[in-house]
Amino acid sequence: MSGGPGTAASGGRWVEVAPARLPGWVARFGQRHGGPAAASIADGVVVLE
Numbered sequence: 001m002s003g004g005p006g007t008a009a010s011g012g013r014w015v016e017v018a019p020a021r022l023p024g025w026v027a028r029f030g031q032r033h034g035g036p037a038a039a040s041i042a043d044g045v046v047v048l049e
Helices: 019-033
Strands: 039-042 045-048
Touching: 019 045
Parallel strands: none
Antiparallel strands: 039 045
C-alpha cells in the first residue's frame, strides 16, 4: 500500500519545518496531541513518536 506524499516508510508522517520554526512547531504539536511519546535525534534528523 502506498501512503502518498508525506507518508514515511514506517507508516508515520514526514514533515519539513524550517529550523527557526522548529521549537514553536514542536510546542504546538505537543499542545494538540498531548506531547510526543518519545523523541530521538540522530544524524540531523529529529523523530517524534
